[in-house]
Amino acid sequence: MVDKNFTKHHNIMMNKKVKTKIQNFCKLVSVFISIFVVSPAYASDWLLCGNLSQIDVNNGCQIPNYPSGRYEYAISYNTNEPLPVVCSSWNVGLRIYNKQPYMVLSDNPSAGMSYGGFIFYRGTQASDDATATCSSGEWRHRYWRLTQNNAIQTDFYGSNGCYGAELPVYCRARKEASTNNILNFEQKRLALLADSSLLKSNR
Secondary structure, three states: OOOHHHHHHHHHHHHHHHHHHHHHHHHHHHHHHHHHOOHHHHOOOOEEEEEHHHOOHHHOOOEOOEOOOOEEEEEOOOOOOOEEEEEEEEOEEEEEEEOOOEEEOOOOHHHOOEEEEEEEEEOOOOOOOHHHHOOOOOEEEEEEEEOOOOOEEOOOOOOOEEEOOOOEEEEEEOHHHHHHHHHHHHHHHHHOOOOOOOOOOOO
C-alpha cells in the first residue's frame, strides 16, 4: 500500500528542487546577459583630462596620467560632443585628427558637402608647422576633406593658424579595459551566489 503522505511529501520536495534549479539557472542566465548584452551600460564616460598643450612631440603623444595604451582621446571641435582622435607619427612630428569624419564645406548643404574634419600638427616638415611658427604649446590647425578620388585635401579651406593650446582633450578607458573590468565584476558576483554549482542537484 502506498503511503499518500509520503508521496505528497516526496512530490513537494521534488518540486522544491526543480524550483531551486530553475531559480539558479535564471541567476546564471542573468550573469551572462549582464556580461554580453548589458555590458555597454558599463562603458566609460568621456572625462576632461587635459588640453592640447600637454601633448608634446617628445612625450609620445600622451596626456599625463592617461596613457594612450589604456585611454582613447577625443576633442570637441565644430561639435558639442567629443570626437575620438588619432595621434600618429610619420618619420617626423605628430598629427592629431578626428577618426570619424563629419560634414565640412557645408555652409550651404543644398550645394553639397564633404566628409572631413580637423587636423593639428607639430614637428612636421610643413612650412607652416607649429614648431617653427607657433609659440610653445600651440599646434598648427587645418581642415581636411575627402575628395572624389579618396585623397585627403588640406588646402581647401584655410587654417585657424596657431591654435589649440587650451583646447580641451577628453579621455575614456579603452573598450578592452572596460570589458575586463566587467568580466572581473561578473566573476566576483557569480562567486557570491548562494550555490556556486548552480546547476547541480540540491540534495
